[in-house]
Amino acid sequence: MKKSKYISFIVLLFLLLNSCDYNRRTTGWEYDDTMSQSQAFESYTLNSNFADGKTMQPPVEGTIPRGIKPYSYEKTDEDRAVAAATLINTIEPNLENIKRGEKMYGIYCMQCHGEKGDGQGSLYVNKKYTYPPASLLSEKMLANPEADIYHVTTVGHGIMGEHGTMIQPDDRWKIAMYIKQELQN
Ligand code: HEC
Numbered sequence: 001m002k003k004s005k006y007i008s009f010i011v012l013l014f015l016l017l018n019s020c021d022y023n024r025r026t027t028g029w030e031y032d033d034t035m036s037q038s039q040a041f042e043s044y045t046l047n048s049n050f051a052d053g054k055t056m057q058p059p060v061e062g063t064i065p066r067g068i069k070p071y072s073y074e075k076t077d078e079d080r081a082v083a084a085a086t087l088i089n090t091i092e093p094n095l096e097n098i099k100r101g102e103k104m105y106g107i108y109c110m111q112c113h114g115e116k117g118d119g120q121g122s123l124y125v126n127k128k129y130t131y132p133p134a135s136l137l138s139e140k141m142l143a144n145p146e147a148d149i150y151h152v153t154t155v156g157h158g159i160m161g162e163h164g165t166m167i168q169p170d171d172r173w174k175i176a177m178y179i180k181q182e183l184q185n
Contacts, residue, residue: 071164075155084148091173093181101178104171108163109153117183131159136179149176 018029030036041047047055064070073079091097112121112129117136123129134157135141136149153172154164163172 069169071154073151073155075157075162079155080148080151080157083151084145087147087150089146089150089173089177091170091177093177097174098178098181100171101174101176102182104167104175105178105183108167109175112160117179133160137184142184146173146176146180149179 041055043056045055046053050057059065073083110121111123112119112133113136114120114122114124114133119133119135121129121133124133141149150172152160153167153175154162154169156162167175
């Protein structure tokens with residue numbers, strides 16, 4: 001073998017052996033770390049490009065995300081009554097949608113309002129949350145329409161916080177549907 005070939009063989013062998021590493025917690029030897037390590041700003045890091053020094057910027061004022069309709073009712077008793085009387089659920093009350101509502105209720109409401117909707121959720125029973133969550137089976141709630149639950153879910157009520165920024169509108173209707181059609185029946 002020629003000397004240069006011999007040297008390239010050794011170099012290749014060296015690179016090959018070096019690129020493997022028995023310790024899976026380290027990246028080993030990186031030839032070009034910009035390929036594996038992002039040069040972009042991570043969401044929660046400081047960023048001197050913006051006046052407030054944050055990387056994550058809120059949406060520009062006055063803009064509305066695609067597919068989201070602004071909600072025009074406030075967290076007041078008056079608006080709750082108007083929303084309950086005005087908003088209309090256009091989602092079909094079929095088994096699939098009610099099942100989806102049940103799933104979402106299990107994720108976002110059950111810990112406080114309970115599996116049955118009686119206000120005895122695990123957070124309250126275990127005294128992690130001390131304010132009694134309202135029963136969704138009260139006479140008042142039996143009489144209130146789906147739109148009333150939709151409104152409370154969207155903006156909150158009293159001590160209860162809003163869920164409008166966490167749950168998609170369709171899913172909020174499905175939760176209301178599940179409460180009315182399954183829990184209250
Ligand atoms: C962290 C606990 C908590 C979670 C989670 C929660 N709630 Fe509530 N909810 C409450 C409390 C507490 C009240 C009573 C608020 C008050 O009276 O100030 C309440 C009140 C309500 C009311 C009004 C009842 C009435 O009699 O006026 C409705 C409707 C309701 N919640 C539905 C929901 C739905 C639907 C979800 C899930 C999307 C949910 N809540 C999630 C704690 C919670």
